[in-house]
Amino acid sequence: MTATSAPFLTLLLPPLVAALLALVLPPRRLLSGAVHAALALLSLGAALGLVHLVLDGGTPTWGPTDLFRVDALSALLAVCVAFVTTLSALLGPGPGREQHYTPAQIRRFRVFASLFAFTMLVAVTANNVGVMWIAIEATTIVSAVIVPLTVSKASVEASWKYILIGSVGIALAFVGTVLGYFDFVTLVGQRESALNWTVLLANARVLHPPVIELAFVFILIGYGTKAGLAPMHTWLPDAHSEAPSALSAMMSGVLLAVALYAIIRWKAVVASVVGPVFPNRLLVGLGLLSLAIAALSLVIQRQYKRLLAYSSIEHTGLMCMGLALGPLGVFASMLHLVNHTVAKSMMFFLSGRILDRYGTPEIGSVCGLLRVMPWTGGLFAAGMLALLGLPPFGMFLSEFTLLRAGFADGQGGLMAVVLVFLAVAFVSLLGHLNRMLYGAAPAEVRLGEGSRWAVLPLAGCAAALVVLGVAVPAPMTALLHRIVEIAGR
């Protein structure tokens, strides 16, 4: 455990150990749940340590041909992944929750959720582009296993679509990676560390523009599928609404961000080869399409989990567009990424609690939420208002900065279209929220908050959103500025 490998090991090992322990320990006991959560917290601590290291100017690397490397972007994503994993460890399936999973299901969930976290952490900290691809492909496989935790016609269908479209999409991304490698090998020659991102970036000026453009198209389609960008988004509403809420929180909250991370990595390379115009035009196109389709799909929606899934597509589209609006745009989209991760994971956990209590995912039959579960209802309303981009919460600030970047970049017309779609999404989301919150509580639903301490971490998330909205903490701004240097060509 040398000085350089310590941070990496404390980051990557805990999820693996958690997976192994989950296999061994009896799932029903509270102790195993506590151990699971402790390991997740350890990994979160390591991620924060990495951020500290990065802020001190270093970019720690580790492993043969420095396989793993953490710079500002990876550190940010690592913290997000660890944060959501801790939440799902605390609030995921386990003893004492209302949703009574069988011990086998709890064990299966814990094993694969930890593996899911591990693969995401590897994807984020891998310097080697190939290893990054392998890790992201592994995330698909591992998460697909626990989408149908409770086997039903709908969940099986959702999982099949998820794994098939996900794997096909990712395979195309690998075609792109191979093409990139091919171009590097033909011009610079075979080398062991050829697929390292830093090496690719260093030699970028030498590579051929047409080949790299072709590679970027495949990569954008491939990782775009994982990020849920339209038109490859079709699996997302099904998978996220059928999966157990802890898993869909991890997927919606941070898996989309990891896929976007991959796109950012490759955009940096392609931009230095081909110049920013080509990738920006593609990113804006896909981003706008996702925003449009998601906003319009929100208008007539019957289930609240699908509502949240479409809202993820909408925000991912916004982030994707932000990347193409110059350095301020990258700053805004990274801030938006953090806000979205916190808000969306909180919302999915809350929707899980609502589903447990009401038993039905239909918006129509969930009413009087404020009466039935005042705290959950309140937090659900707060989270939804955050997703709408209303002031005290962080999204207002990031969307405002994003629009400011758009106008500063001279894309006034584009920003007008974005504002229109945001308004459509705003009104429809608000309408659905009102139908759920108010009105008389249905007779057969039990009043009262149920497991009260489970709401505490979610209240913490809401508080974090307000802090991100009112006064973004200094280390966060420093980290974001560091990212802008990396990704904002």
Next chain:
Amino acid sequence: MSPEIVSQLSVGGSTLVLLGGLMMLWRRGVAAHIGAFTFQSVALAATMAMVGWFAGDWQLWAVAVLLLLVKGIGIPLLLKRMGRRFGSERELEPYVNTATSLLIGGLLVLLAYIVTAPLVSVSRLPTRTGMPLAIGLVFVSLFIIISRKKALTQVLGFLMLENGIALLAVLGTHGIPIIVEIGVFLDVALGFIVMQVFVYQIHETFESIDVEQLNRLRE
């Protein structure tokens, strides 16, 4: 082994691999599809061995052998077991009848040629001539996944897609770094196992593996 012979052999090998894909389009019935996939995997292993021998890179030999074991023998065995289980179901009429699907396969290969024109012009390796065929196989396998209605056939389409990419990697770069190669292999194997589990689950819940029935989640 002069470069001309190597390029001839690599074109020949990739043509055989592509033929495996087209056989999949042409024949119906699960057994025929599994046979086509096995043939394709063997051809791919042979091509990889040839390139390995030409480039004198022992790693390629090891990968070729591994590929032969897993994709040539292991996966077909599992597929046959699944075929016995669900093979009895008649292959439903695919979206596109055989003649048009072959025609489309041909068009896709042409598209691959146009798309990979810049690649071939850039590369100096003798094996570059086979790359368009590899991309062609990628497109054909995508078309297979879209047009076939059986879950099992879709899995086979996905495996062919992976074969296409492996072929592209070998022809274009004489083998990508070993760590990545092993990783890709693991992913494909794991992916196949999980998909296999799902096919069994679909069969349990839907009493057939016809993907048409999977349309309950819609707006």
Next chain:
Amino acid sequence: MRALFFLMVSGYATGAAASLVLGTGPLARWTSTLVAVVGAAAGLGLATGASMGGAAFSLEAPDLLASAGGLAFGLDGLGAVFLALTSLVAAPSALYGAGYSRAWDGRPVQRQAGFMLNLFLLSMSLVPLADGTLTFLLFWEGMSLSSYFLVMTEADRPEVSGAGQWYLGMTQMGLACLLGAFLLMQAGGPATFAHLRAAGAMLPAGTRDLVFVLALIGFGSKAGLIPLHVWLPRAHPAAPSHVSALMSGAMIKMGVYGLLRIGLDVLGGGPAWWGALVIGLGALSAVLGVLYALTEDDLKRLLAYSSVENIGVIVLGVGAAFLFQSLQMLPAAAFALAAALFHAVNHAAFKGLLFMGAGAVLHATGTRNMNRLGGLIRGMPWTAACFLLGSVAIAGLPPLNGFVSEWLLFQSLLPGIGAPSPLVAVLMVLALGMLALTAGLAAACFVKAFGITFLAIPRSPEAVAAHEADRSMRTGMIVLAAACLLLSVGSFVIFPRLSTVAAPLVGLPAPGPVVRAGLTLQTPDGLAQMSPVIVTVGLGLVVLVAWLAVKRFASRRPLRVGETWGCGRVVQTPRMEYTSTAFAEPLRRIFAEFYRPTEDVSIDFHPDSRYFVQSISYRSAILPWFDRYLYAPVIARIRFWSERVLTLQSGSVHAYLAYLVAALVLLLGWLVVTGQR
């Protein structure tokens, strides 16, 4: 000045905290109210201090939201007027709210209402204080959001959530336009208004016009100008009465404030068509607002539409200021702007009073439908007296402040007739005619509102059992009633101060036109004068003399009480009285072209013979132009596109994969095509 600012902010903040922490009993209610009143008083002090002393107060808080340029506060004359207006309405409404919200004691909604009220007052007071784009938009959105939650306090009633959704949807659309306007000007530079002024000057003409139109739409939707007013008659009746008093009195004025800040201050005025457009919208809103108010049977909806009308009148004055400024008639422009500001302050006073009166009626009888009210003057003498005073003021009748600002607006439009271009003159003449028509119809509307609600025989058991509002609600109303009188009598002190505020905005040197001679107000050219003090005192004296004379000379026989003349019928029942629909029927028939009333009368006869009628039910509705021909098509179009997009999610895996491959092939094709070039 800075101490007052912090006192105001901490006042409202502690009010919000108190209502959260101290539970839902009367203790929480009263502490948050009193602290809010202290905050409002501090706000009023800050405003008068700023406008009096003229020392522009400014405060930087760069660490808050540093990433987006930090918060910046500053108060100049214009901001001081609107801050004063807000605080003027805030104190009595908070006081009134304490009594009004006794019904929510013990329920969680009390905590939410108290918290949101203080947050609403805080963010509304900080909007005129904002001196940067982000600060302005942050508190603007905060104001809208907190008022949305206040509208939703009684969300158990079904139409309330619909109203809330309309309200926040329109506000968000407005915010989108404001974002466009601000960001078009700012173009990435630092975000204080000073920089915007510099940037605004260099903007090309086309962008300046676009910025102005976007600002007009954004601020017009908040102010409730005609095509964008649809949320106002839905949100105000749904909100608790002291909240609708605040929204009508102060919040919609923030739309006017924004228009002035962007139009005159930051962009420094523009071509003549700006003024003409604003005048057109103002006149349209005034006339249509009062026409809709006339046919309303729901008291609070009537008051909401009358807010649309009064905003139209204010915006008319603002439009005149824009027009005169573009024609370089600067003294007339300053006078028109000052008249508009004065009417805004007056409207805050009497509209707040009227909404509180309506709230007291709703509190006492439980219904807002005027056809079920009547005769409340007996049960609620104080409320009736205050409502009467409010009605006289809003109808623009002499002794009170409504007349003073109406007179000023008429005088400010007069020089327009002499404008060089005939087009402007014709526009002014039409605007004058519409303003006069509005004044007349407003008088008719408030005769109906007061007469049908308070006078004659109660039309329903609830109206009979009506009881007077409690002490805190009464004090709120009396404070505003006194404000109305004070604003009228004291107008010769207040109005000159407003014209000194208006002068720099239109480009005149500081002191601005001379508008006061002793006790009289006069137009800049000094020809027309009017002294509210003398008119009020004269009227009072004459009435007193007449009363004394009659008491002295007329017969001293005692008053005899008899039955109302009913052409010899035996009993006088409330069903024979005029109802509010009947009162407005002649005007509805005269303006039939606009209303397009649809009436359906269903008579069910006695089963035995057709000549005996058992019951007649009469239902009539007027055509909601804007809802049907502007908003319904837009919503239908969005639903249409939404359905089309949803068919994308068809459920078949093959279709999904086909989308993916199609995207790939399309991009590759595009690449190949661009590659050739």
Next chain:
Amino acid sequence: MSPWLLGPVQAAVALMLAPGLVGAIRWMKARLQSRQGSPPWQPYLELRKLFAKEVVVSSNASWLFRAAPFIVFGSTVTVTLLVPLLTVPLPLGGAGDLLVVVYLLLLGTFFLALAGLDPGSPFGGMGASREMTVAALAEPTVALAIFALAWGAGSTNLGQIASRTLITPSEALAPGHVLAFAAIFLVTLAETGRLPVDNPSTHLELTMIHEAMVLEYSGRYLALIEWAAALKLLVFFSLLGNLFAPWGVASAITPGALLWAVLALALKLLALGGVIALVETHIAKLRLFRVPELLSASFILALLAVTASFLVR
């Protein structure tokens, strides 16, 4: 005599002349209809009788019912202080102008309508509704007519307007002036409830507007309201007379000039009364929903007056 004293004198003169004017008009109409008719001073007798009679108030009515007559009477008397009856430099010139006059009269109508609604009888409601409708529709005409005059004289100040026509007599025949006169004449018919709009002498419930509101009043309250109505008629006539033909109005405040001014005023009132009598004998009452046509006609006249005045500039 200081200007402050002149105001009450002017008010007293107006109060004295008003019932006489109404009586004269009734007398002239009777004569035209070849009836003997009651003597012109009959209204004075009626007022004296009413002041002495007992007051009967409806049980439904509130304090407003008893306060309204004083407000109506008070507002109309205040108007007489502001209108140029006798002298041109008005005593309270600075206090109010033509707009204040119009809105004070509207204040009177406002409270009269409320008083009509208070007893709760259908006739009161009908009268109030129709009165307010007519008043509302008359407003734009009055405003434009005022601005036509004001534009000619440069300000809405009544003294200014009167003295303007005194200085330049040719101004009286200017098209703007004449059109304004016609517009204000039509408005007078509407505001004071003369024939085409409302029949002052009828008690048929369904046709009367002004009468319907005061149906419930009796005794001294009815006297006050009748007197106020007469005073309103006098005010409108004096506006018509002195603004458009201001000759005879005293410019200096000397007893001789004042006497001559009163005489001139009486003459003008009689002349206008005669015109009204003639008009009323020849026209029948308009249906209520035809009244807006009359008012829009007067609106167009006022519009032309305004445009004429600034075209000639």
